[in-house]
Amino acid sequence: MKIPLHILISQLNKMNLDDQCEKLVALVADEKPYSVRRNELLSLLQGKRTKQINRNNRRAKRAA
Numbered sequence: 001m002k003i004p005l006h007i008l009i010s011q012l013n014k015m016n017l018d019d020q021c022e023k024l025v026a027l028v029a030d031e032k033p034y035s036v037r038r039n040e041l042l043s044l045l046q047g048k049r050t051k052q053i054n055r056n057n058r059r060a061k062r063a064a
């Protein structure tokens with residue numbers, strides 16, 4: 001049985017951002033292509049990756 005998304009999201013929020021992205025990539029790989037759950041996970045992953053990029057850009061600006 002798959003974990004409901006609202007529980008999965010609350011578990012992910014306890015992890016650091018890099019681990020969240022890795023976990024989401026693994027979960028997406030386990031889903032069937034074109035499934036609704038896969039699309040929801042991909043959308044969540046896209047948001048996390050954007051957050052990760054923004055964080056890295058802020059760090060680079062501070063270092064410069």
